[in-house]
Structure formats: structure tokens, C-alpha cells
Amino acid sequence: MKIYNKGLVFSGILVFAAIALFPFYFQGGRAAAKPEPKTDTPAIQEYEKLNGKKECVESKEYMRGEHMQVLNQWRDSVVRDYYRGYTSNSNHKRFNMSLQNGCMTCHSNKKKFCDECHNYLSVKPYCWDCHIAPKEEETKS
Amino acid sequence: MSMDRRDFLKIAGISSILGFGASVASATNLITDKKLLPPQVDRNKEALTAKRWAMVVDMSKFKAEEDFQKTISACHTFHNVPDFRKPDGSVDKKFEVKWIWKAAYERTFPGQENKYMSEHVKDMPFVVLCNHCDNPACVRVCPTKATYKLPDGITMQDMHRCIGCRFCMAACPFGARSFNWVDPRKGLKAELINKEYPTRTKGVVEKCTFCTERLSVGKVPACVEAAPAGALLFGDLEDPNSEVRKIVTEKLTIRRKPELGTGPAVYYLIGGGDHA
Numbered sequence: 001m002k003i004y005n006k007g008l009v010f011s012g013i014l015v016f017a018a019i020a021l022f023p024f025y026f027q028g029g030r031a032a033a034k035p036e037p038k039t040d041t042p043a044i045q046e047y048e049k050l051n052g053k054k055e056c057v058e059s060k061e062y063m064r065g066e067h068m069q070v071l072n073q074w075r076d077s078v079v080r081d082y083y084r085g086y087t088s089n090s091n092h093k094r095f096n097m098s099l100q101n102g103c104m105t106c107h108s109n110k111k112k113f114c115d116e117c118h119n120y121l122s123v124k125p126y127c128w129d130c131h132i133a134p135k136e137e138e139t140k141s
Numbered sequence: 142m143s144m145d146r147r148d149f150l151k152i153a154g155i156s157s158i159l160g161f162g163a164s165v166a167s168a169t170n171l172i173t174d175k176k177l178l179p180p181q182v183d184r185n186k187e188a189l190t191a192k193r194w195a196m197v198v199d200m201s202k203f204k205a206e207e208d209f210q211k212t213i214s215a216c217h218t219f220h221n222v223p224d225f226r227k228p229d230g231s232v233d234k235k236f237e238v239k240w241i242w243k244a245a246y247e248r249t250f251p252g253q254e255n256k257y258m259s260e261h262v263k264d265m266p267f268v269v270l271c272n273h274c275d276n277p278a279c280v281r282v283c284p285t286k287a288t289y290k291l292p293d294g295i296t297m298q299d300m301h302r303c304i305g306c307r308f309c310m311a312a313c314p315f316g317a318r319s320f321n322w323v324d325p326r327k328g329l330k331a332e333l334i335n336k337e338y339p340t341r342t343k344g345v346v347e348k349c350t351f352c353t354e355r356l357s358v359g360k361v362p363a364c365v366e367a368a369p370a371g372a373l374l375f376g377d378l379e380d381p382n383s384e385v386r387k388i389v390t391e392k393l394t395i396r397r398k399p400e401l402g403t404g405p406a407v408y409y410l411i412g413g414g415d416h417a
Contacts, residue, residue, distance in 0.1 A: 073177045079299045080289070083182035084357050097182070101337055129342035130300060132334060 035120040038112040043105060056106075058090050068125075071099065100131050108134040187359035191377035193294040194351055195406040196365075197385045197394065198268050202372030209243055212268065215367030216241045216349070221340045223321075223328025236328065238319040240349040241270040241364050249397060249409075262411060268373070270364070271296060271317040271349035272397060275404030279309035279318065288346075294378075294406055295351045305344035314401050318348045351375075378406065 003009060039054060048054050056063050063070070074097040077083045086097045096102045107113045110133045118125065184190075203209060217224065217240065225236040243266035247254050254263070273296045280288050280296060287302035288309055310318045324343045334340070338354065341347050352362035360366070365373045376383035385408070388394065394408035 073175065075301060077177045077182050079297070079301070081177075081182075082184050082188070082291070082353075082357065083177065083179070084185050084188075085183045086177070087181055087183070089181075094183075100339060126342070130339040132336055132339060134336075 032120070035116045037114075037116045038109055039107070041106060041108045041113075043108060047106070055091055057086065057088050057095050062090075071127075074098075099127065104134045109136060110134060111136060185357050185359070189356045189359055189361070191293050192379035193377060193406070194273065194356075195294070195376065195378035195385050195389075195408065196270075196351075197374040197388050197408045197410060199372050199374065199388075199410045200265065200267060201410070202369045203265075203268065204369070208369050208372065209266065209268065212364050212368040212373070213241055213243070215363045218333060219335055219338060219352075219355075219363040220350075221325070221329055221335055221338055222347075223325035223340075225323075225328040236322050238321065238325065238328070238347060240319075240347070241268065243267065244269045250395065251398070253395075267409070268368075269315065269317075269397070270407065271351075272315055272403070272405030272407045273349075273351055274406065276402065278312035278314065278401075278403055282308040282312040284308065291353070295353055296348075297350055297353060298346070298348065300339075300341055300345050300347070303345040305346065307346060309346055314398050314403065315405075318346050320344075320346050 044054060057070070058066075074086065077086075078097050084097055086095045087093070088095065104110070110128075203212075216222070220240060222238050222240055223236075225233040225238075227233045245266060246258075246263055249267040249269055273294055275294070277288075277290065277296045280290055283289075284306060285302045285304055287300075287304070288296065288298040291297050305320065307320055310320060321341050321343050325341050329340065352360070352364075355362060361375050362373075365375045374384050374388065376385040378386055378389065380386060388410060389408055392410055394410050396405045396408055399405065
């Protein structure tokens with residue numbers, strides 16, 4: 001078999017492979033550091049002291065997988081249907097359906113709680129374009 | 142297999158119609174999340190409720206410039222409404238966002254200027270805001286249902302859905318809507334931001350919401366609270382015993398541009414004086 005411009009073709013393939021495989025050899029086969037969202041804010045620690053456990057609106061596993069749907073449903077419910085209270089399926093407590101005045105009163109560590117995973121997964125929810133994130137000083141861990 | 146041109150076109154046509162139909166059907170189903178229903182969700186017990194919220198503006202109670210400023214700034218600080226100023230300190234009209242503001246008589250009630258009107262009425266600024274119409278033009282034109290009517294008469298908007306097309310601004314005969322040309326946070330002082338209420342983002346339209354978020358926790362709108370006593374009255378128009386209903390029944394009130402048929406719910410009491 002005769003290949004024309006052998007040198008050009010093979011060096012081209014080499015350059016392409018070098019660029020395309022850059023992420024793999026740049027990481028050297030190591031996985032990027034696993035995100036570790038923190039739930040150690042003063043409000044949550046206080047809650048744990050009083051109740052003997054940490055608990056959210058629903059179970060940890062449910063919140064981890066479904067919090068986007070939860071937030072969407074809450075938003076529609078509050079903005080369009082007047083409902084502002086949500087009764088949990090897991091612990092039957094009533095919660096104020098609000099990001100700024102609900103979620104973030106406990107999870108006051110946006111950087112360690114929200115951004116930790118969102119940055120890792122490169123998802124950029126636009127919540128904070130409008131909603132005001134809590135002030136963070138105490139999370140210097 | 143052989144197929145003549147006619148059969149090929151038939152099959153191609155039908156399948157493209159089916160495919161197109163399916164894509165339209167799935168694209169128009171905007172809300173994919175399951176809706177939350179009672180008893181899972183409920184209203185706050187302390188919430189103020191009404192069949193039809195309405196407001197009466199008693200202009201005689203606004204006496205000094207300070208009365209206007211108090212009312213307007215109460216609303217604007219509570220809702221994080223940006224205040225863009227030119228270098229010389231005047232309001233930058235290009236970027237101005239307003240929920241409640243002052244307007245001259247001929248702007249408030251155009252076509253009703255009489256030749257020998259009292260100087261007082263002619264020169265007096267009027268407090269104007271969204272009229273929360275019965276049949277709002279803004280809601281009809283909104284392509285994303287970002288603005289909509291709540292059952293209690295409030296014309297509400299969902300900032301999450303607004304795409305900033307500004308059809309509502311063109312449709313509103315009262316100029317009640319403002320567009321965020323730039324990030325509104327640039328027009329807010331960090332230390333004055335109300336942490337309990339969101340700001341808006343660049344590229345959405347905003348306006349007065351009759352303070353739905355305050356009504357839901359049992360408070361009257363911020364402007365009503367801050368205005369001089371009795372200057373702004375807020376209540377249920379459908380309740381025969383409410384203050385607004387009594388005034389609308391007993392006194393002569395006028396509304397802005399009623400001839401357009403949008404059915405404004407903000408009533409103006411001009412001659413004022415003492416009332417119920």
C-alpha cells in the first residue's frame with residue numbers, strides 16, 4: 001500500500017491524538033479530587049445537638065438525587081400556587097419553601113455545600129443571579 | 142423494492158408530519174415536574190387572603206414631598222429595586238426600574254385635563270403603580286406565561302420564566318413595567334440589600350407584585366405600611382365590609398384609563414378630605 005505524504009499524515013495524527021488525549025495524560029490516570037460537600041454550619045450543628053441527628057427536608061439520599069426537582073417544584077408551588085409550607089414525607093415536619101429564607105438558613109455555606117459538587121460536575125445553576133447567597137465567614141475549614 | 146415517486150412523497154410527508162407533531166407536543170409541555178398538591182403543601186396560616194385585592198389611593202393624604210419619598214423608598218428598598226444615578230445625581234432614565242412612582246396628572250389621567258382645573262390637582266404628582274388589572278394586556282401577550290393572574294386578582298410574574306422579550310412592556314398601557322438593561326445589583330448598595338428578598342437579573346422585566354410575599358406572612362404591602370395614615374388603602378374589593386369597598390361605593394373614585402377595558406384595581410380618590 002502506498003501512502004502519499006506519509007510524514008504529514010502521521011505527524012498530523014500524532015498532533016491530533018496529543019490534543020484529544022490531553023485530559024487523560026494531564027491527570028496522569030488519577031481521578032480528580034472527589035467533592036465533599038459539608039453540612040457543618042452552626043445552624044446544622046445546633047440542630048444536631050438538640051435533636052441528636054442531622055436531618056433535612058427529606059432523606060439525605062433523596063435530597064442528593066432529587067434536590068433539583070424539589071427546588072423546581074417548590075418554586076412553582078410558591079410563585080404560582082401560593083403554597084409556602086411543605087410537609088416532609090420523611091419526618092412530617094413543616095418547612096418554609098424558600099431558598100433564601102429556608103434552605104440557606106441552615107446551609108449557610110454555599111461554597112462548601114452547593115459549589116463543591118456543582119463545580120466538580122461543571123453545572124452552573126443560575127439561582128444566585130437573583131437570589132442572595134448567605135454571607136460566608138465562618139467556613140474557613 | 143421499488144417505489145414510485147408518489148408513494149415516496151406520501152410516506153415522507155406523513156412521517157415528517159408525525160415527527161414534527163411529536164416534537165411540538167413535547168416542547169409545549171413546559172412543566173415536566175410533578176406538581177405539589179395539598180396536603181403535602183399548604184398556605185401559611187397567617188396569610189392575608191381575598192377574593193379580589195384592590196387599592197385606593199387617597200391623594201389628599203399626600204401632602205409633602207416626603208410622603209411620596211417614604212412610600213416609594215419603602216417599596217424599593219424592600220424589593221431590592223435598583224437605583225441608577227447619573228454622575229450628577231439625577232435618576233438615569235435609561236436604566237430606571239420602578240415599581241411605584243410619581244406621575245403628573247396629565248400622565249396619570251390623560252384626556253381628563255379640564256381647562257380651569259385647580260392648580261393643586263393639576264400640579265400635584267400622583268402615586269402610580271401596577272393596576273393589577275382584571276384583564277391585563279401584559280398577561281395576554283406574554284409568550285412564556287411568565288406573567289399571569291393569581292386567583293385573588295394579583296398580576297404576578299415568575300422571574301424564572303421571563304425571557305426578556307418586553308412584549309408586556311409594550312402592552313401595558315400604564316408603563317408599570319421596567320426592564321433590567323444591566324445587572325440590577327450594580328444599582329444597589331450592598332449594605333442596603335434586603336437579604337430576605339431576591340434581586341432580579343439582567344434581562345428580565347419586573348413590576349409591583351402587590352407584595353404577595355408579605356401578604357403570605359400576614360403583612361400588608363410595604364407601600365401601604367409606609368404611606369401616611371389612610372393614604373393608601375388595601376383590601377378585598379369583593380368583601381362588602383372592607384375599607385376599600387366602602388370607599389369605592391360611597392365616594393367618587395376614578396381609575397386610570399378605564400376606557401381601555403383592562404379593569405384596573407387601583408382607585409384614586411382625588412377630592413379626598415376625610416372619609417370613613
